[in-house]
Structure formats: structure tokens, C-alpha cells
Amino acid sequence: MKYTGCVQGKDAEISLEREGMRLGDRFLDFADVASLRPIDHRVHVRTLDGEAIEVSMLGFSFDGFWEELNGLFGDRCMEALFADEQPLMVAEGEYEAPREKGRAKLILLPDAVCILPPTTGAVRVPLCFTEELRLDGYLLHLATASGDRYTVGRMGYDTKPFAERARAAADAVKKARAAAIKPFALLEPFTVKGLFRTAQPEHHWQAAFGEGVCAVELFTDEDAATYLYRFSESGATFQRRLEEAMEAVGSNREIIYRSEAQIAEKPLWRMAVRLSPSVAFLRARSDGRLIHTENHDKRLREYLA
Numbered sequence: 352m353k354y355t356g357c358v359q360g361k362d363a364e365i366s367l368e369r370e371g372m373r374l375g376d377r378f379l380d381f382a383d384v385a386s387l388r389p390i391d392h393r394v395h396v397r398t399l400d401g402e403a404i405e406v407s408m409l410g411f412s413f414d415g416f417w418e419e420l421n422g423l424f425g426d427r428c429m430e431a432l433f434a435d436e437q438p439l440m441v442a443e444g445e446y447e448a449p450r451e452k453g454r455a456k457l458i459l460l461p462d463a464v465c466i467l468p469p470t471t472g473a474v475r476v477p478l479c480f481t482e483e484l485r486l487d488g489y490l491l492h493l494a495t496a497s498g499d500r501y502t503v504g505r506m507g508y509d510t511k512p513f514a515e516r517a518r519a520a521a522d523a524v525k526k527a528r529a530a531a532i533k534p535f536a537l538l539e540p541f542t543v544k545g546l547f548r549t550a551q552p553e554h555h556w557q558a559a560f561g562e563g564v565c566a567v568e569l570f571t572d573e574d575a576a577t578y579l580y581r582f583s584e585s586g587a588t589f590q591r592r593l594e595e596a597m598e599a600v601g602s603n604r605e606i607i608y609r610s611e612a613q614i615a616e617k618p619l620w621r622m623a624v625r626l627s628p629s630v631a632f633l634r635a636r637s638d639g640r641l642i643h644t645e646n647h648d649k650r651l652r653e654y655l656a
Contacts, residue, residue, distance in 0.1 A: 354416050357408040365406060367419050370427065370618065374404070381427040382618035387469040389417045399471070421469055425456055428473035429465060431622035433601045436460045436550065439516050444506035445490075448474055449499055457503050459517055462524045462549050464493065466503060473626055476501055477598050478521040479528050479549065486514040493517075497591045497629075524549050531555075540655060541568060545594050548601040556597050560586055561655035564638070565593065569604060577651060578608055579638040589636075595629035606630060608640060 353366045363375035371380040379398070388395045392413050396404040409416050429435070440459040446452060446466045455468035464476045476493055478484075483494035490504035491514045504510050531552035535544055541557035554571045565580045582589045600607055606620050607630065614620045624631050641650055 352415075352419060354409060354412050356406055356410075356412075356416075358406055359404065360407070362408075365416075367416075367423055369423065372420065374406070379404070380618045381424050382431075382622040384424065385471050387420060387424060389413075394420065424469060425467040425473070427619075427622070428467055428626065429458070431619055431626050432465065432473065432475040433548075433599070433603050433623065434458075434460055434463060434465050434475050436462065439520060440509070440513055442506040442509040442513055444504055444510070445502075446504075447502040448472060449501075452502075457506065457513070459513055459520065461520055464501070464503065464517060466501070471625065474501070475599070475627075477595070478517065479524050479598065480595060481521050484514070484518050484521055486511070491517065495595075497588075497595060527552070535570070538568075540652060541566075543590060545597055547597055547604070551602060554602075558590070558593060559651075559655055560590075564655060565589060566641075566651055566655060567593065567597075571604070573604070575643040576608075577641040577643075577647070579640060579654060580633065580636045581638040582636045592629050592632045596627070596633040599627045599630050607633060608637070 353364060356365055357363060358365065358374045366373040371378055383398050385397045385399045392407070392409070394406040394417060396406065398404070438458050438460055442457045444454065444457050446455050446457065446468070448466060451468070451470065451472045453468055455466050458465040458467065462478055464478065466474050476495065480495045480497070481493055482496055483492060485492045489510050490502050491510070493501045506513055527549050528546050532544060532546050532555060535555050537544055537557060540559045542560065543558040544555055546552065546555050556570060557568050559566045563582055565582065567578045567580065596607065603623070606614065606623055609620070614624055624634065641647055
């Protein structure tokens with residue numbers, strides 16, 4: 352929708368679009384936004400490079416402008432988190448995450464809890480990795496196997512139903528993943544297997560470990576290659592982050608192996624890597640890949656040795 356107001360004190364036509372906002376002659380992609388804050392009928396926008404932009408003089412359109420802007424930004428975050436399933440429940444409430452806390456839109460999906468503040472703190476918490484889902488008063492505490500902890504709550508009458516549905520969804524998704532991965536046989540020299548998204552039970556991955564190195568094979572409909580990683584953490588730590596990264600990308604596996612230059616070219620990919628610490632973790636440890644040629648097995652075993 353188009354609005355008339357001021358940008359940095361100068362009259363401008365402002366339009367809100369799916370991927371960002373047009374401020375006069377300038378387009379600002381949501382991938383470059385660090386935060387959005389409504390203060391005294393002005394919207395303060397801060398970009399990732401530290402620029403401060405003020406949108407003002409919206410008149411009676413301010414409430415509609417902020418609601419639409421916040422909604423579109425949240426939708427773009429969901430797109431970057433590859434969270435495209437139909438929500439089981441949507442609420443507004445408080446949250447606390449490893450990086451920040453505040454108020455946000457809270458969305459329960461069949462396989463995740465999504466927290467959508469008007470900042471770079473949007474997060475998708477996969478229910479398949481939760482080890483704790485505990486309702487304490489008005490707060491639901493979530494803890495993952497890798498040690499990340501989140502709290503959501505104070506949603507009014509929605510708090511208890513949200514917690515109950517989250518626990519039921521977590522139980523269902525864990526059972527579905529276990530049943531889906533069971534039929535896939537491990538192929539030498541791979542010793543670990545896992546799914547991407549629960550809704551894609553026909554696709555999986557397998558990993559083989561050496562001393563500080565890991566090779567990962569993706570069993571999908573795409574061209575075959577083995578992805579190599581070198582790490583200094585413990586094998587258990589790397590494996591947990593690997594499992595989280597593979598689940599995070601779902602069918603969008605390109606962001607695991609594309610170059611930094613290729614990621615930079617696509618705003619959604621940039622946003623996706625930034626919003627998923629496990630994907631950033633995995634990318635930072637990339638050590639190349641092996642194409643499936645006639646000497647593939649030999650080169651793979653040499654790498655793992």
C-alpha cells in the first residue's frame with residue numbers, strides 16, 4: 352500500500368512491499384533492516400550498517416502503516432526461516448531468547464515455535480529438538496538439545512492453549528521423524544543419518560566422521576555431491592549443530608553450500624543465514640565438496656582418514 356509522509360524530514364511517497372519498503376526513490380530491503388520501532392507517531396528504522404531512518408508525518412494513516420509494516424516484516428522473516436506451514440496458533444506475547452527479549456508475534460507451527468519481533472531476532476525453534484517444554488505460570492520454557500533456551504508467554508488466555516498444543520505438536524513431530532528415518536539404511540562409511548524437515552520424509556542426509564572432519568551426503572532429487580567440513584569443536588557438538596542446520600534449511604539446501612558471493616546476491620538468502628545460527632555455524636566450517644566421479648569413494652576415505 353502507498354502512504355504519504357516524510358522520510359528524514361522530507362516529503363516522500365512511501366510504499367510497503369513484500370520484500371521491503373520504498374522510501375521515495377530508495378528501496379530498502381527487509382534483509383537490510385536491523386530493527387523497526389514506533390515512537391510518538393514516528394517509525395524509527397535502523398539498518399544493519401547502522402543507518403537511522405525516521406518515517407514521520409503519516410497523520411491518521413500511522414496505525415495502519417505500522418500494522419502493515421510490522422506484518423510484512425514478520426512475513427519476510429518467516430520466509431527467510433523457511434517456515435511455510437499453516438499455523439496451528441498465532442498470538443502476541445513476551446519472549447526471551449539467547450540474543451534478546453521483548454514483545455513479539457508468536458506462531459505455533461506443526462513442527463516449530465516461531466518468534467517474530469520487529470528486529471533481527473526472529474527465530475524458528477524446531478520442536479523435534481526440544482528437551483523441555485514446561486509451562487510455569489504464564490511462561491512457556493523451551494530448551495533444545497544443543498542448550499539453547501527460549502521463553503514465550505504472557506499471551507493472555509492464549510498462553511495455556513499455546514503450551515498444550517506445542518507439547519502435543521512436539522510429541523507428534525518426534526514420532527513422525529523417528530518413523531520416517533528408520534527405513535533408510537546407513538551406507539559405508541556414513542554412521543549418522545537424519546531428516547531435513549519432517550514434512551519431507553522422502554529426503555534425508557548421512558554423515559561420516561574423521562578426526563576433526565565430517566563428510567555429509569544429501570539424499571534428495573538434486574545432483575549428487577558430498578559436502579566436507581572441518582571443525583575444532585567436539586564431534587558431539589558439531590553433530591548437534593549439523594542436525595539443526597539440516598533441519599533449518601528444509602528443501603532450501605542451496606544456502607548450505609553456495610559461496611559467500613552467491614549468498615550476498617540474494618537478500619532472502621542473506622536473511623536466512625543471519626536468522627539461523629546453526630546454518631551460519633555449518634557454513635563457517637565448510638571445507639569444499641566431492642563431486643560423484645569414479646574416484647569419489649577413494650577420495651572420501653582419504654579425507655576421513
